[in-house]
Amino acid sequence: MIVLKTSQVTKYFFSPEKFKVLDSVSFEVRRGEFLSLVGKSGCGKSTLLYVLSTMDTSYEGTVEINQQLLTGKSKDDLSEFRNNHIGFVFQFHYLLPEFTVLQNVMLPALKLAKYSKDEIESRAIEKLKLLGVYSQANKQANKLSGGEQQRVAIARAIINDPTIIMADEPTGNLDSANSKIVFELFDELSTNFNQTIIAVTHDKDFASKTNRIIEMEDGRINL
Amino acid sequence: MNLKLTTSIAKTHLLSRKKQSSIAALGVTFGIAMFIAMTAFMTGVNHLLEETMLSASPHIHIYNDIKTERPSIVEELFLEKKIIIHHQRPKLEKKNLRNASQIIHRLQEDKRVFGVSPSVSSQVFYNYGNLQLSGFVSGVNIEDEDRLFSLNTKMKEGSIEDLMMNSNAVLMGAGLAKKLNVHKGDRINITTPSGEIFTLNIVGIFQIGIGQIDDVRSYANIGTVQRILQKNKNYITDINLKLKDLYQSKKIAAEYAKTFNYKAEDWETANATILISFTLRNVITGATVITILLVAGFGIYNIMNMTIYEKMKDIAILKATGFTSKDVMLIFLTQSLIIGLIGGILGLCLGFLMSLGIEKIPFNTGGFLAIDHMPVNFAIKFYIYGISFGLITTFVAGFFPSKKAGRIDPVDIIRG
Numbered sequence: 065m066i067v068l069k070t071s072q073v074t075k076y077f078f079s080p081e082k083f084k085v086l087d088s089v090s091f092e093v094r095r096g097e098f099l100s101l102v103g104k105s106g107c108g109k110s111t112l113l114y115v116l117s118t119m120d121t122s123y124e125g126t127v128e129i130n131q132q133l134l135t136g137k138s139k140d141d142l143s144e145f146r147n148n149h150i151g152f153v154f155q156f157h158y159l160l161p162e163f164t165v166l167q168n169v170m171l172p173a174l175k176l177a178k179y180s181k182d183e184i185e186s187r188a189i190e191k192l193k194l195l196g197v198y199s200q201a202n203k204q205a206n207k208l209s210g211g212e213q214q215r216v217a218i219a220r221a222i223i224n225d226p227t228i229i230m231a232d233e234p235t236g237n238l239d240s241a242n243s244k245i246v247f248e249l250f251d252e253l254s255t256n257f258n259q260t261i262i263a264v265t266h267d268k269d270f271a272s273k274t275n276r277i278i279e280m281e282d283g284r285i286n287l
Numbered sequence: 288m289n290l291k292l293t294t295s296i297a298k299t300h301l302l303s304r305k306k307q308s309s310i311a312a313l314g315v316t317f318g319i320a321m322f323i324a325m326t327a328f329m330t331g332v333n334h335l336l337e338e339t340m341l342s343a344s345p346h347i348h349i350y351n352d353i354k355t356e357r358p359s360i361v362e363e364l365f366l367e368k369k370i371i372i373h374h375q376r377p378k379l380e381k382k383n384l385r386n387a388s389q390i391i392h393r394l395q396e397d398k399r400v401f402g403v404s405p406s407v408s409s410q411v412f413y414n415y416g417n418l419q420l421s422g423f424v425s426g427v428n429i430e431d432e433d434r435l436f437s438l439n440t441k442m443k444e445g446s447i448e449d450l451m452m453n454s455n456a457v458l459m460g461a462g463l464a465k466k467l468n469v470h471k472g473d474r475i476n477i478t479t480p481s482g483e484i485f486t487l488n489i490v491g492i493f494q495i496g497i498g499q500i501d502d503v504r505s506y507a508n509i510g511t512v513q514r515i516l517q518k519n520k521n522y523i524t525d526i527n528l529k530l531k532d533l534y535q536s537k538k539i540a541a542e543y544a545k546t547f548n549y550k551a552e553d554w555e556t557a558n559a560t561i562l563i564s565f566t567l568r569n570v571i572t573g574a575t576v577i578t579i580l581l582v583a584g585f586g587i588y589n590i591m592n593m594t595i596y597e598k599m600k601d602i603a604i605l606k607a608t609g610f611t612s613k614d615v616m617l618i619f620l621t622q623s624l625i626i627g628l629i630g631g632i633l634g635l636c637l638g639f640l641m642s643l644g645i646e647k648i649p650f651n652t653g654g655f656l657a658i659d660h661m662p663v664n665f666a667i668k669f670y671i672y673g674i675s676f677g678l679i680t681t682f683v684a685g686f687f688p689s690k691k692a693g694r695i696d697p698v699d700i701i702r703g
């Protein structure tokens with residue numbers, strides 16, 4: 065089953081001068097695929113990922129996720145769509161520093177409000193256990209090590225059982241031991257839970273172990 | 288449902304920056320406290336003055352105004368204004384209202400009128416030993432006068448019944464009695480403008496609370512004053528009246544002036560200077576309070592802007608994980624409103640304490656007003672205004688930064 069489909073996605077940046085950062089990008093992603101997006105620095109990987117993630121809406125062409133056309137929807141509709149269908153992991157883990165680890169994981173689910181607060185809490189605990197950071201649950205988020213924070217960020221990304229996890233250099237900021245842990249977590253989610261994952265990475269080793277590699281060059285993809 | 292979530296995020300944000308939040312709230316606290324204390328005091332003063340003034344002044348006062356400016360016979364004969372007379376001397380005019388009993392009758396028939404009190408007033412000298420003080424004696428039907436000015440409640444010594452039961456009796460103003468060093472039971476000599484001397488018995492002392500009256504006036508029975516002035520029973524110089532609706536005074540006074548052809552002065556005109564001072568006090572209070580709230584508002588505006596600047600990343604992450612612009616805006620607006628609510632409630636308490644403090648300050652009016660402490664108004668409505676102003680100010684101050692927060696584009700932040 066196809067969960068993500070882009071057709072002829074083209075994007076320009078206008079400052080400092082007009083410049084085509086994405087050039088007619090068309091590809092499809094099947095359910096359960098663990099896909100890595102690689103390419104030279106500045107070739108447009110992050111830019112493409114933001115378009116796929118629905119956060120960036122100024123592009124030409126179309127993006128569909130779950131057979132739903134997302135191009136042209138309002139920002140607030142897209143926020144709700146992300147809440148439901150997309151889990152994010154960034155290079156810098158971006159947890160909310162005032163909240164505890166558990167609260168950070170719970171927030172997107174509280175926003176979705178599909179389950180009761182108690183259910184959300186037990187689901188969050190379950191995810192933290194899965195990622196091996198349950199012992200830190202009641203710590204302030206900014207008191208964790210980088211590797212631990214990244215695992216919490218992954219727990220947050222999967223709390224709403226998203227259609228796709230999107231990760232921008234999730235191991236870019238981690239040592240090899242922690243990178244290995246993160247890769248194994250993604251791999252486990254993909255094989256055991258049939259989770260679709262798109263990860264931008266510079267890590268050759270990481271990319272080589274994924275199901276599929278998409279290479280980018282100057283805003284184009286080589287299929 | 289969402290409101291519960293955004294409120295709890297707002298609370299966490301506020302608690303993680305206790306110092307900044309408290310400073311913002313303190314700004315509101317001082318603003319509201321000043322508002323409460325100032326309005327309590329200013330309106331306290333206004334009420335006191337208004338009450339004292341209204342209790343002592345008639346709504347309409349009808350009297351015979353002596354006019355010096357009158358067309359002279361010479362001028363009337365030479366109609367082309369070839370001759371103009373300057374500095375005419377006043378004619379010997381009688382000061383009374385000629386058809387007084389008819390006027391009184393018609394006033395009593397008027398359904399808008401609450402009470403009518405006719406009087407004969409004369410300037411006199413009060414003699415006591417070697418002391419001679421100028422003042423007035425008003426001859427009244429004391430029951431009518433009591434209906435208008437509640438004299439019975441203003442008696443320091445004696446009562447109005449004592450006046451009714453004695454002839455040649457007077458009730459004397461407290462200030463006047465003090466200057467003359469006389470008490471109930473003493474006798475006093477008065478000299479009329481035409482030079483006659485009479486002896487009157489002081490049967491009571493009243494204090495209205497306005498120096499201008501208490502220092503110069505005494506009341507006698509109407510017949511007594513008519514006799515002193517050697518006038519007959521129809522001689523009436525003034526008619527005072529109170530209306531059921533005091534705010535109709537101006538209109539009705541004009542109407543009476545036209546029908547009776549005498550001067551009819553309403554209380555607002557008679558007390559214009561005091562009323563102007565009310566307006567000025569209100570303007571000063573308003574200006575001060577607006578300034579303070581504006582400063583508090585700018586404080587909150589700045590702090591919210593700073594907070595939002597610091598929280599850019601958090602806002603981006605909230606939006607990336609599915610929070611809408613409205614959610615983000617609500618999170619920050621709620622923070623602002625919580626600051627306003629807590630600051631405002633503390634402000635009300637502080638304002639109340641300040642008002643209590645002001646009330647304890649001794650205030651010597653030199654007998655001009657019947658009080659010895661600062662007047663303070665504790666009306667609930669000012670507390671309601673206070674908290675509303677606080678919330679409105681913080682709402683407005685928080686609205687624009689919050690709106691800005693709602694519009695933040697997460698991609699801009701995450702791209703770095």
Ligand SMILES: Nc1ncnc2c1ncn2[C@@H]1O[C@H](COP(=O)(O)OP(=O)(O)OP(=O)(O)O)[C@@H](O)[C@H]1O
Nearest residue numbers: 077079080085104105106107108109110111112702
């Ligand atoms: N906001 C922007 N305005 C103009 N140009 C931009 C903007 N953001 C990125 N670019 C440019 O677009 C190109 C693609 O950027 P992008 O961040 O997608 O690269 P990337 O492939 O993710 O690189 P890296 O591997 O270093 O993260 C780069 O040349 C970059 O300089």
Ligand SMILES: [Mg+2]
Nearest residue numbers: 109110111232
């Ligand atoms: Mg990048």
